[in-house]
Amino acid sequence: MEGLFFNIDYGYVEGVVRGYRNALLTGNQYVNLTQCDTLQDLKLQLSATDYGSFLASHSGPLSTSIIQEKLSKKLYAQFQYLKSQSSGKLTKFMDFITYGYMIDNVILMITGTLHERDCADILPKCHPLGWFETLPTLSIATDIDALYNSVLIDTPLAPFFKDCLSVEDLDDLNIEIIRNKLYKNYLEAFVQFVESEFDGPDQEIMTRLLAFEADKRVINIALNSLNNADLQPQDKIALFPNYGKLYPVYHKELSEAEEVEQIKYVVENVGEYQEFIQRLAKQRWVP
Secondary structure, rough: HHHHHHHHHHHHHHHHHHHHOOOOHHHHHHHHHHHHHHHHHHHHHHHOOOOHHHHHHOOOOOOHHHHHHHHHHHOOOOOOOEEEOOOHHHHHHHHHHHHHHHHHHHHHHHHHHOOOOHHHHHHOOOOHHOOOOOHHHHHOOOOOOHHHHHHHHOOOHHHHHHHHOOOOOHHHHHHHHHHHHHHHHHHHHHHHHHHHOOHHHHHHHHHHHHHHHHHHHHHHHHEEEEOOOOOOOHHHHHHHOOOOOOOOOOOHHHHOOOOEEEHHHHHHHHOOHHHHHHHHHOOOOOO
């Protein structure tokens, strides 16, 4: 029955998305970009693609930061247009997509404040998809309670802070713990939303993507915490999302891993990741 009414709710939005997809660079265009010697050459190559317009208004010297900024603005404009045409659960779905960028922006602001960097220098580095009104005021927070009660309590991130309020001090290690706890809560909430609101191919595809994202975070935590005496195995497990193909069987082994090869061995137990690991091994396993 859902298919009968699909075009009423999502037909136009899907048409726009298909248009965006057709505008993606082809393999041959990527090959041409790899042969560019300067950023001006890059701009010239892009001028013949659907990305030609995003640098057209820039007449000064090019830099990688300018290109990244312009691309982010283009992505933001396209995303906001899609969201303006959405309704119901699709709007909520697009909101969930932005929460990950919000988390990254919050951590960036806290880290900058911790290292006494000027707020005006940090804000331009924040991703536009993760912007919210109270983001600039994060610099006033000196501990996690102040951060939550004065700034984040009225934002969509508030529910994800439920396990972070026990962190007493804002230092480099605890900020990473906060980041990973936020992502854990965010991914688990995203999965719950998808499983309750969608079915059929929508649910199947999104749960696969979210499972991969959850596993990626588990592997990153395991790699980045190697030889870190401050994080015990139980601490790592508390940061692992309770989802993915590595959950729950391989979480304990990954939390206890002390070498990269141990992590590689565990991940290879998942059939879908085995081929990827083997290809990576040929290039060289680099954490």
